[in-house]
Amino acid sequence: MNEIIDILRDKLIPSEIVELLKEYYPTQEELDNYAIDHFVCPNCYNRLMSKSWYEPSEYFGMQVTEEVVSLECESCGYTVD
Ligand SMILES: [Zn+2]
Numbered sequence: 001m002n003e004i005i006d007i008l009r010d011k012l013i014p015s016e017i018v019e020l021l022k023e024y025y026p027t028q029e030e031l032d033n034y035a036i037d038h039f040v041c042p043n044c045y046n047r048l049m050s051k052s053w054y055e056p057s058e059y060f061g062m063q064v065t066e067e068v069v070s071l072e073c074e075s076c077g078y079t080v081d
Contacts, residue, residue, distance in 0.1 A: 005034075014038035015045040036080050041073035048073050048080065 004024075008017045018035045035042040039050070048071040057066035071080040 015040045015047070018042070018045055036071065039071065041076060041078050043073065043078045044076045046073055046075040048078075 005017065005021075008020065012020070014035075018031065018038070018040045021031055021034060032042040035045075036048070039048045040046075041048050050069065051072055052067055052069040054065040055068050057064055059066075072078070
């Protein structure tokens with residue numbers, strides 16, 4: 001399967017590959033993982049935008065701020081934590 005992806009990668013953009021893989025990938029989860037790894041929305045194939053912000057957190061009893069990163073599709077609202 002990875003060899004096929006390598007061949008496709010030369011010719012297609014990630015969202016096109018995701019659409020093609022949809023026909024062949026054994027599970028939805030694997031397809032979703034591939035799509036997310038390549039910043040493609042598994043829902044509508046638009047580009048996922050990376051968003052990050054800081055949230056207060058606790059680290060060994062100390063107050064710290066923790067960077068939280070998530071991916072969001074601006075087209076359909078799909079989010080990845
Ligand atoms: Zn989407």
